[in-house]
Amino acid sequence: MQKNKKLFLLLFGIFMLIILYVSYDISKRTTFPGSKGNLKERISSEVESEKK
Template sequence: MNKNKLIFLIMAVLFLLAMCWIGYDISTRTTFPGSKGNLKERMAPSDSLETNE
């Protein structure tokens, strides 16, 4: 294996590891939208959103 191919493979592996780490970090800081309880805004429309006059 020549030197350029080895450098490319090392850089590709490092890039993939970095992307996996970033994805894991983002996923631990956020919650799945379906896991939230029923908020009041979802249960009944708010008075401020109505446009009836």
């Protein structure tokens, strides 16, 4: 039983490291929604820049 418990803890630790890495990676690739400003203003400025 002791061997099974050690194996479970090892697999759990590896799983948690993978989940933490994926969470960190996703958080670095995205921005906080509140830091983007007003959506309507952003869309209109993008449309105007494409027309030029």
